Amino acid sequence: METMECILTRRSIRHFAADKEVPEEIIRELMEAVRWAPSWANTQTWEVVVVKNPDLKQKLSDTTRVNRGTQAIIEASAVMVFCSRQGVSGARDGVYATAKGDWSMFDCALACQNFCLSAHNRGLGTVYIGRFQHQEVDTLLGLPQGIESVVMIPLGYPVKEAKAPSRKALNEFVHDEKFGYRYFTD
Numbered sequence: 001m002e003t004m005e006c007i008l009t010r011r012s013i014r015h016f017a018a019d020k021e022v023p024e025e026i027i028r029e030l031m032e033a034v035r036w037a038p039s040w041a042n043t044q045t046w047e048v049v050v051v052k053n054p055d056l057k058q059k060l061s062d063t064t065r066v067n068r069g070t071q072a073i074i075e076a077s078a079v080m081v082f083c084s085r086q087g088v089s090g091a092r093d094g095v096y097a098t099a100k101g102d103w104s105m106f107d108c109a110l111a112c113q114n115f116c117l118s119a120h121n122r123g124l125g126t127v128y129i130g131r132f133q134h135q136e137v138d139t140l141l142g143l144p145q146g147i148e149s150v151v152m153i154p155l156g157y158p159v160k161e162a163k164a165p166s167r168k169a170l171n172e173f174v175h176d177e178k179f180g181y182r183y184f185t186d
């Protein structure tokens with residue numbers, strides 16, 4: 001699939017075909033896409049836990065409480081829990097180099113989008129699940145000190161196409177030289 005088409009047609013998918021497993025070689029390909037994401041000083045602070053066990057998926061799903069993506073976690077062939085190692089990205093000799101502090105969440109997001117776009121390229125659906133009880137997930141997955149869950153991404157074969165939520169127009173967020181001056185006029 002051409003890059004722009006892939007970006008424009010990727011949608012959040014919240015329902016997956018039951019019992020349709022994603023082949024291992026595709027999971028490997030998607031993780032290769034994660035592997036090649038850019039990161040602060042190439043620190044690569046992401047860690048990914050692949051969850052297929054139905055009981056564990058149910059427990060992960062429970063941590064979302066009320067969420068549009070709750071069912072997606074259960075229906076997914078696999079749930080990728082993207083985690084990040086704290087205190088490394090954005091830091092030099094243990095001191096953060098910018099006022100933004102830790103950049104691991106930013107790096108993790110780039111890796112996640114590589115994952116989601118590559119999945120879409122293979123006809124697979126994904127959705128970011130960011131609203132859940134992070135500490136509960138950290139405990140369920142046995143994350144060591146210094147590594148925290150960021151986002152869960154259920155992966156599977158979509159049951160139907162999703163409608164695209166509208167987006168801001170370009171002239172609403174692209175500024176010309178100074179904030180508030182439209183770069184695009186249409």
Ligand SMILES: Cc1cc2nc3c(=O)[nH]c(=O)nc-3n(C[C@H](O)[C@H](O)[C@H](O)COP(=O)(O)O)c2cc1C
Nearest residue numbers: 010011012067068069127128129130131162164165
């Ligand atoms: C950081 C982040 C967290 C998100 N968390 C959730 C979530 O908890 N539950 C959910 O159903 N969708 C979640 N989404 C999906 C967004 O709602 C979705 O991307 C947005 O509405 C645009 O739709 P689209 O992905 O189909 O273009 C999240 C997306 C991002 C980027």
